[in-house]
Amino acid sequence: MVTIENNCFSIPQICESGQCFRLDAVSEDTYELLAGSRYLRIKIRGNPEETAGGEENASAHTHACGETILYCTQEEYETFWKEYFDLTVSYSDYIDQIDRDDDYLTGAAAFGSGIRILRQDTWEMIITFILSQQNNIPRIKGLIRTLGERYGERRETPDGRIYYTFPRAEKLSQATEEELRELKLGYRSKYICQTAKMIAGGEIDLDALKEMEYTEARTELMRLSGIGGKVADCICLFALHHMDAFPVDTHIKKVLERHYPDGFPFERYKGCAGVMQQYIFYYDLKCR
């Protein structure tokens, strides 16, 4: 069991920031997270509402409030979850970089100050974001769960509940397009089939991908079936941790047109544009 101060760290906010589709609230203060074949139970203690909200207090991120309990060993935390949640980096430093004259971004960051850019599995993000196109979040979660139940491995949590690991590329590459259509993946079935085969067959090397610079990785990802610029950026940000990746979907596009008619200041936010994208996305999602 590991306890973490909620200073720029909020599981509820991360849950709703749309970067992770296998993190769910099971009760008011308890969450369950699946990552690859791992399972983690999480409890929020103290005042989750206050740390999650912070709308009325623009400097909320400077005041840690409450704590988060991870039900894992100290070793699992040190070797995996600490990096997974990007807890070695100070997010208040990112927030401090924001232009004080930019009221919109300042407000968005204060509102979502507990968000972190997770370091998720590359293969998992590839499949997840291919499924995300023209789809809504509850349905994406459902499709991923279904894929796990059909092609993943059955496991048991410490307290005896059943869960399924994320399907491996080798396993998923054996599925036919028809099988996937039966699971209601729709036209994305063909993309998943082709992409799984390309990765399982070694046509795209995920280890090599991790060594690439942002623009190179983005181009490489777009060779996969069903991956365009937006999805490639999501994978670059949420798996490869390229902080210059700035996924532009329909919502972000509208926000940029409205609040940044002369263009978003990417130069200023070199090295943390992706964090800003998340603050904007979450703010827009919750407050539009």
Add this chain to the structure above:
DNA sequence: GCTCAGGTGGTTC
């Protein structure tokens, strides 16, 4: 019935 939901790929000019 129609539109929309975190887009992509193919065709056309």
Add this chain to the structure above:
DNA sequence: GAACCACCTGAG
């Protein structure tokens, strides 16, 4: 290279 349009599915 910009402007269409088809594409599965389920909810409102």
